[in-house]
Amino acid sequence: MRRDTSFVLPFLGSLASIATVSGHRVEHRAPIESQYHGILSRQASDGVCKVTQPTVAAPSKNIWAGLTNQEMADAIDFLYKSKELNLTRDGGSWDNTLIGIDLLQPNKSDVLPFLAGKGAAPPRYARATLTFGTSMEPYIQEYMIGPLAQGIQTKAQPLTFLSTRKPDNKLRVYDSDAAANLISTITSQAADIIKILWNMNVDDFSLTTVSPTREENGQVTVWQGFTGSWTGLFDTETILPQGLYVRTDRTGRDPSKWKITGWLYNNIFYRGIDELKTAATQPGFEKLGMVVEGSWAQLEKVGDALPFDELPPPVSVQPGAKRFSIDTKENFVSWMDFSFYVSVSGDMGVRLFDIKYKGKRIIYELGMEEALAHYSGIDPIQSGTCYFDTMYGFGSSIVPLVNGYDCPAYSTYLGTAYMDRTTRRTQPNGICMFEINEDLPIQRHSGPGFTSITKNIAFKLRSVTTVGNYDYQTTYEFRMDGSITVGARASGYIQAAYVAKNEEYGFNIYDNLSGSMHDHVLTFKADFDILGEKNSLQKVEFVPTTETYVWNDGKPRNTMKAKKSFIATEDEAKINWSPNGNSMYAVVNKDAKNKYGEAPGYRFMPAAGVAALTIQNSSVTQNAANHADHHFYVTKQKDTEARAANPYNLLDPANPAVDFAKYFDGESLDQQDLVVWFNLGMHHMPHTGDLPNTVFSTAHSAITIEPFNYLPGDPSRATTQQIRITSDSGGNRSVTEFGAKHVTCSVDLSQLDPKVEILNATIAVHKLPYDGTRPNRIG
Template sequence: MNSLVKWVLILFVLFSIILNIVLIGIHQNKAPKCSAQRVHPLRGKHNERSGVFADLTREEYLQVQEYMLKQTDLDISTKQTTKPSENFLFLIDLSLPKKKEALEYLDGKSPKPVREATVVVFYGAKGHIKEYVVSPLPNPKKYRDVTLERYKKELPINARTVTIGEYVLIFQFFQEKVFVKLDKLLKESFNYSPKNNLNAFEQMPRGVQSGDRITWVSFFRDMSGMYIHPVGLEVLLNHKSVNSSQWTVDRLLYNGQYFDSVDELKQKYDDGTVKKIVYKESLDYGSLKPRKKPLELGPQQFYAEGKRYSINKNHVLYLDWSFAFGMSSLTGMRVFDVRFKDQRIVYELSVQEAMSVYGSVTPGMMLTKFLDSSIGIGRFGHELVRGVDCPYEATYVDTYRYIDAPAPIRFRNSICVFEHNMGQPLRRHFSDFFHNSYGGMVNSALVFRTITAIGNYDYMWDFIFYQSGAVEAKVHATGYISSSYLQDGSLKYGHQVAENVLGNIHTHFINFKVDLDVMGEYSSLPDYCCRG
């Protein structure tokens, strides 16, 4: 009898398991599936004419470079270590067409404007900077000097940004003219050695009047987040001459005390007549590694019926929206011909400048006003990390740039595009007077994003396209603060963030260009250049 009951129970359990498996299978077949394919058709069609705003391709960059090198009378080099005293091809970038020509082409009223590239050459041997326009692309056949046309004057060579070739000479200068003489000070104060280096971080502007090229350079420990590990040594480098053998150290700051030369600092340090910095090992508080391992995966985003946007070359479609996009090496990301329900409302929306102004008692921060376009905003738009910088399911776009390099460089996944639920309804209302009713609309928007890491700061740039017809230009700053060594009087200009580390007072100014074409090109609405 016990055996019979036992077998009945076993058969019942097996039957239950089989029945549950069948029911689960039936339920899964009826449940909606997450589809990678688009279920609903797009509301518009991609516009091939948007290519008028497309960034230069790798092939176009190479064609322009090859053409310029063939002009033997220009005598230019593309070597990344070209010296300031030589001629260097610094920049190749798209030369945007005139607005009138672009609009007539976009509206089918005229042929495509001639595709052109802007080329910047630093003529160290001649003492000036030239800007050229090379055309037509592809297969360029001519160039013209547009320096006076664009700037109304000749550009002196000292107006150039610091190139990698000049940085090589600067680091070599510090090693041979400063560090060798101050070996005792560096070892005792900072534990400096070939294996325990100091990193340099320069400040801007390079002087207080036109023609100056003198730069305060601050030194930091070679650690994670070096920008918050200052050591208390700053050097004023005069590198006005294109010949590095004529460079000099005009002043130094050590532990809050100024010195007119390296020899003076060395002598007074050896004599014991200066207040010395005593080396102390610094904690690794600037590391980006998580202190604790995450226990579980966070919430993820998915597209239940496929993506509602589409990207074809440099053109984006999203519900009622369409726009062309690009990335300037100097100013960063930009969009053109922005249309809502096929009506052009913005001709151009673009980043123009990121400026930060500092205050401090130390010279490195006292004068500092960073103008990021002077070194290139888009230049530093690197690869975006899937699942961190943008959602896993975002669409990623590669870009190419040619700036301070021997050849065009590919930046993989440097732009991302995704639709995102903004976390609150676009509109909603619940009525409990007379009648109970509710109406609401999901607030999903398309985000067009890149992130530029310019020195210590990482700027996250977003252009956001809402279903209501609104466009938002948004920037979020992250990364590291720029710090200086704590000394007497410092706390008037910031807050102490670690031992002997001051977070300096500063402010950010962000400029966007917004060229509105609401209700036609000649609408009464003004164009805006916004500051935040």
Template sequence: MLALHSTGLTFVSLCLALAAAVPPLGYERKLLHDYLGKREEKVSSSCLTDAAPTTSAPKTNVWAQISPEDNLVVWDLLHSTTAGLNLTLPSNAKPSDNYVFWIDTLPLNKTDVLPFIDGSGTVPAKYARAIIFEGGKHEPDSQEYMIGPLPVTNSTAIQKLDYLYNGGKGGSVPYNGRYFDGPRSSATDPLIVSIMSNISDITAALFQGGVYYGSRDNRTTLALSSGTPQSYDGTQAFRNIMFRVPGPASYMTPLDFFLLIDCTGTDPSLYKMKGFITGEKFYPTIAALRKAFEAGELGMEYDQTLDADWTLVDYKPELGVRQLESKLAPATLEIGGKRYKVDEKNQYIEYMNWSFYIAFSRTLGVMFYDIKFKGERILYELSMQEATAQYGGNQPKAANTVYHDTYYSLGAEMGTLIEGYDCPFGSTLWNLTYHAGNGSVTNTNSLCIFEADMNFPLSRHRTGASNDYGFSDLGTVKGAQLIVRAIATVGNYDYMFDYGFHMDGSLEVSVRASGYLQSSFYYPTQGNWGPRIQQATQGSLHDHIITFKGDFDILGTKNSL
């Protein structure tokens, strides 16, 4: 806080003084030196390398992930003959096999946790959560299971995880509606290769030599993509495949060529082609497409760019150099030293009357628990629940795409952060770990913690007066917040999640989107669906909807918030 009075001057930060338009001189300089001497305030010797002070969490972080050791033991238990699940290793699996998709941590019931964190109750039992694709059943499906209590003992059981859901089928999803993973994608490849090989002369003529013989065939010069959902109700499955120019940013180099296939069920021999779309027309068969081609009815008004350098996030001086851009940009620095404390083992943080625990899930990402201000719990849980993007357009990919990014394990895509760019220099950086198969993957430096200037006063007031200063009292409170940040790159999008803990007790959640557009091929007649951004590329009109769970415990657990 900076307080100015008609009788004197005081500062709490040396940097405020140095940053003033007119530096303190004479008597004001003496007041500053005296004030800093009384406060014994020192500027950190190295605000870029000093670690955050440590503290000890009041309780063990019961929301933390199951350990890599527990993950491995759970994996072995699921694959044991006594489990009776008849599992195949995912690397060898076909759609008609049963195999583990992933293992994660089952969220604890709040009623089991409160006696422990608020009193002397026992530590709640931990359970793993697993999704198993059961293509080998008479009625194939995807089923969630809970495995526990952990560590694995003779009392550990494998049970269907149904109690979380209220849709009537518990944790079961129809096979056709389940995640379209590697084995399912591989099962459709022979049909796609057969079709595209048959029309390679057509695609080569239309797309500057572009052909597709399979992703592993060296002759292939096209890439493919298909959106979600692949099923609307689980009774059938389909792929609306869009072809693109391959490269580091193929989302920005789409082609006007779509292959639609029916891939219902677990038997690839029953998969079939539904047709093609190009030039805003539907062709139900190869013969129909070839007839139109030979009649000269197919053609591209605009050729797609083969060089995708224009899409890359890099420095492009050829687009113009701005005056003074070579100067170092402003930066956030904790020059007085870090004012927050951490218990990294328990993922626990204290800051200016705030305290909270951090947990992590491969699907939901970073989650916060037992959030307290001045010792009083404000929120039991704060967590993102879903990030949805719904597209619009007059082309199969855009018109039929609704992304639910937890479907793609959003948390597992929270990757390494670049200090000084993604987060300020000197930030506290933590790793995030998720489980994959019978192992674990650590994304290093993928969570950052730092205190930031809000760049506006938290509170201020000036009382005018007829004197040499023009006021009798002026008070202003410096605004600051602690930010916890992670960035998830899901396909073409980079979601930047910020959780800001303000000194006045307010909590701010911010999400910013970056990355690449999921674009469409450009047609002048489709301008209502997005602007033209390159010679053969247009943006796709879409909405992002991000939902959060906030379990408020203001004045106790019996509120209706």
């Protein structure tokens, strides 16, 4: 009865370089300096806009790029040769196995001399995740292997310096053994009650297993819920809960000793199946309806025709050469005054490094650390669920982008590479990059006799990660005003609850179905370096005040003031945005004041809704989600505090591999290297509009980072993409332009009606039903 769910391989190494546009290969130009800074030809001789991709030579090697084939092979070979580790290829739960490998990101302290041209590239290390299953207490342990390439100095040693869990960061796995016999007992016990309740066969159901597995005082308790079958193409299982739950005790490694310890139906707990069966035959027993799959759950076109809807909608086009440059070998990107390196972590997804603006680094590292989805509900599945999505692999679960839908048809695409057990695979079109002329100007002003107006052209880099029921879209947007927006959206199937007694946790959204309230919290790292590494955290509050001014005859005036201060230590730097949004925060450099005496910096602020966990001291996440209990945090950068979380934090929530709270130890934030950890997220209360899928338009969260007293003025004034309309006293109007070339060529029609590429891609990772026997989520 358990559905055979495909788990897909995680662990991604680096980007592979595949670039296409409109389904065609991009013509790469030679990386010559004049094309980087020079003027690009827009028009081909035949009058058709020729879409070309300028290239640029990266200033240095991408030291954050994932493992090469050779490095991966060397590291794997070294591990398998180790007698001490005693690894078995394709081993079972009683063996030692390699379940993942990726680049161990170099320490910032080793990278800075290299970036400054004063040191060699840091040595390369692999980060491997191993399971040790030969004892009664199986565990997962991370290792670092290097330096690579393999040589006499290469060593494999436990990776402990990134963990707050001392001394060895061994994480006990409580659900490593297969539960086939127990499942078969559940099936046979449930057969009768399923007949009584619904007059159906037990084989028509699957079991959803709560995640994470719960261990208390050595006792391992697992709740599972009966889920209806999905009959069509779509993975509707998360919206088919049937309201019958079973609890098992899976303590120890001998599955023959595991047992069923209770059943739950209509919020009544029964100690055994006989108790439930007896109750079900008594008069007055309330039999509840089923959640029956149908068109309401499926992704078909339904509903009445919409006016003009079949006509082609407006589209953006690329009229000629693209206006950004890439080095596909080093995954280096340059757009206007921005440049950065792209890397992909198998666990955490797309990351940007060494983000420079006008030639100076503003951010050393920008990327997601963890994506949580924490549920609650009257039943033990919803109440016990918190997904830690990096465990499923936010990078390795990147899906190919659909040209013309996920990104404009003229986008440039990159493939992403990931590790599939011991094989390196490539996900085509995993990242798209494109410019877009937004639907509003970035600037306009009309005055007597003039209107000045400037186009708002943004450069975006996007990926989509499908983890089970949800597709997460992550977009990094760069703008001409020097700002960067980090945005996340979610679409896909909600995880819903059975309706019985769940009123306080959701709305009734379909027959017998309750939308299950949950919080999404996505933690990002932004390691700012403003005019050097030594920075401070400035706070500016709008505060109400009563003031008496010399010019007002001593009469008090109720007004407001700016209260400027600096956050002194880490302990004061666990911060929620003020409810009225009138507290501002910026990372500034006090030692590099501008000519007006102000400290230049970058401000960060919500650009759409943001969220931290509602639940305080969650009984589920315990210490494993201490990065998600405030809107943002600021810490002093340390090589040992490079990550807010660990993908396996859920294995021991009380004492996780990374307990973020331990980073806060009173250290000064005054002119130190600062890291901002900010949370995006949504408080998701599903309503009928979440069926069949939640939509990206409203499930959205974003933060914007903008220059703050950093430049003498607004840098977008430099663009040619503006005009001024003037009129004289006689009513004669004229338009002043500033050098922007006009489109004189015709557009390749393939941009208007792009071919949708059918890519031979890895399917999305399925996290449900969660199977602890495959902690590496590989099936």
